[in-house]
Amino acid sequence: MKRILSWILILIMSITLFPATLFAQQDYYVVTAYYSPLPGQDYYAMGSYHADIILNWEWIAGASGRKVFSGMLAAPQGYAFGTKIYLDWLGIGSVEDRWGAIVPAWERGFKHDRIDVWMGYGDEWLRRAMYWGKRTVAGNIVNWNSDTTINYYNIPTPAWTVAGFKKQYYNTAPTPVVPAKLPGIFEVSLESGSNATLVSKLQSILWELWYLDEEENTWEYDEITLEAVFQFQVDSQILASKEDAWAGRYGPKTRAALQKSYDAHLQEITKKETFLSDYKKLQESSQVKAQEYIDSLWTPEYGDISSQVRELQKTLARLGYFSHKDTAIFGVKTQNAIIDYQIAQNLIQSSNDIGAWKFWPKTRWTMVERFEEIYLEEALDSQGLQEDFNLYIKPKETVAEEISKILDLSTLWISI
Numbered sequence: 001m002k003r004i005l006s007w008i009l010i011l012i013m014s015i016t017l018f019p020a021t022l023f024a025q026q027d028y029y030v031v032t033a034y035y036s037p038l039p040g041q042d043y044y045a046m047g048s049y050h051a052d053i054i055l056n057w058e059w060i061a062g063a064s065g066r067k068v069f070s071g072m073l074a075a076p077q078g079y080a081f082g083t084k085i086y087l088d089w090l091g092i093g094s095v096e097d098r099w100g101a102i103v104p105a106w107e108r109g110f111k112h113d114r115i116d117v118w119m120g121y122g123d124e125w126l127r128r129a130m131y132w133g134k135r136t137v138a139g140n141i142v143n144w145n146s147d148t149t150i151n152y153y154n155i156p157t158p159a160w161t162v163a164g165f166k167k168q169y170y171n172t173a174p175t176p177v178v179p180a181k182l183p184g185i186f187e188v189s190l191e192s193g194s195n196a197t198l199v200s201k202l203q204s205i206l207w208e209l210w211y212l213d214e215e216e217n218t219w220e221y222d223e224i225t226l227e228a229v230f231q232f233q234v235d236s237q238i239l240a241s242k243e244d245a246w247a248g249r250y251g252p253k254t255r256a257a258l259q260k261s262y263d264a265h266l267q268e269i270t271k272k273e274t275f276l277s278d279y280k281k282l283q284e285s286s287q288v289k290a291q292e293y294i295d296s297l298w299t300p301e302y303g304d305i306s307s308q309v310r311e312l313q314k315t316l317a318r319l320g321y322f323s324h325k326d327t328a329i330f331g332v333k334t335q336n337a338i339i340d341y342q343i344a345q346n347l348i349q350s351s352n353d354i355g356a357w358k359f360w361p362k363t364r365w366t367m368v369e370r371f372e373e374i375y376l377e378e379a380l381d382s383q384g385l386q387e388d389f390n391l392y393i394k395p396k397e398t399v400a401e402e403i404s405k406i407l408d409l410s411t412l413w414i415s416i
Contacts, residue, residue: 029115031087031137033129036068038122045126050266062097062118071148072096074116076104084146085115087139091149093117100219101196108196112136119152128152186259190250192221199225202250205262206232221250229254236261275388282379283372290371294364302357304330312359316341319370338363 039049061067062074064081073085074097083095097118105112119129185201188194196219203225206212211228218225226248233239236257239247246254300309309330316322321344322337335357342348345366348356355362380386 027138027140028112029085029087029137029139030110030112030134031090031115031117031132031139032134033117033119033132034074035119035125035129036121037126041123041126043123043126045130063099064096066096068118069148070120070152071150072118074098074102074118076102076113078104079113082144084142084144084148085139086142086146087115087117087137087150089135089137090117091151092142092146093150094148100217101200115139117150125152186255189252189255190221192226194221196220203228205258209261209265232258232261271388272392275385275392278383278385279389279393282376282383282385286372286375286379287368289375290368293371294368297359297364299359299364300330301359302330302335309334313337315367315371318374319367 037044037049041049062072062081066072071091071093073093073095075083075085075095077098079085079095079098081096084092085095086092093115097116099116101108102114102116103110104114117132119125119132185198185205188198190199190202199221200217200219203212203217203219206225206228207217209232211232212224229250230242230248233247233254236254238253238257241247250258294315296308297312297315298308300306300312305328307328310326310328312330313322313324313326313328313334316334316337317326319341321341322334324333338357338359339348339351342356342363343350345363347362347366348354351357380389
């Protein structure tokens with residue numbers, strides 16, 4: 001009896017000392033790799049940062065909410081987040097992500113469950129992902145409390161992994177070099193049953209061009225995608241009837257038209273982002289300039305005679321409240337001009353209110369705002385940006401003004 005108890009005790013101790021690699025049975029997975037692109041890489045799989053984002057997305061966190069890390073795995077729907085999987089050549093990873101192309105065995109031609117391994121950020125990690133490619137790997141589900149052991153630095157990155165790419169030289173080359181692209185979305189025709197990755201990329205572009213909703217990126221050339229392509233073909237005057245043999249199919253004419261539309265879309269995005277950046281700088285400089293100007297007026301009072309009073313009179317004239325000669329004398333005319341301005345800005349109700357005609361902080365602050373608008377308008381005109389302002393900024397302000405008018409009218413109706 002003691003001998004039996006001893007053997008049981010030894011068996012229990014063996015199990016507890018080896019929990020991290022204990023698994024039920026040998027299994028196999030189709031293991032692929034992906035990475036997170038960064039601006040300014042030497043190489044891109046699809047030729048540019050933006051194109052790689054469309055292909056790989058901007059992986060910042062997995063579907064579980066955990067930020068990306070060495071050992072993060074994407075697995076089919078049947079795998080709960082936190083499931084630990086041991087993979088030969090890699091180690092133990094944790095399932096923290098899932099997406100449409102990561103399917104169980106016997107879907108999309110895979111003989112085993114597909115696992116996608118996140119390989120990191122930037123150039124080096126792109127090379128590791130390219131080198132890994134797609135492999136059938138032995139592996140097992142292991143205990144939940146197992147440590148994550150995958151370390152991508154153990155994966156070699158031979159030079160030939162980026163031999164098909166052309167290095168980008170950016171501003172160091174006398175003539176800009178266009179990176180060579182692998183066969184991509186504008187080089188191949190697509191239809192039902194086409195490569196899932198390319199279909200997903202097409203769906204992403206159609207979403208950016210407003211032909212698809214975000215949740216309609218299904219990785220399959222389905223009826224919704226076919227309809228979206230057909231609508232694009234109609235808008236591009238490629239064809240007009242669903243009876244056409246190419247209706248909804250992504251062929252040569254549609255590819256060329258989509259590339260032209262998408263290039264124009266990207267140029268518009270770049271133009272808008274450039275303008276918004278310039279506009280923000282103009283706003284900041286106009287604010288500083290306005291603040292410095294109003295500060296230079298000091299705080300003149302009734303009866304003062306000074307250059308600051310003259311500037312205050314010019315300021316009031318520019319704002320439309322002083323139609324007299326600037327005399328540098330703070331008299332009744334200047335006093336009344338300030339009162340008119342304060343009433344217009346809702347700072348006071350009448351000349352009897354506290355602060356009436358006083359050039360105090362609230363009055364000065366509203367003048368800073370007014371001159372910030374004046375200086376910004378002048379800067380937009382001088383730099384030829386008024387048209388871009390009307391395109392990207394003014395529509396929002398117009399909507400806000402219309403809402404304000406509606407609210408004012410409703411308030412008036414209630415008061416009546």
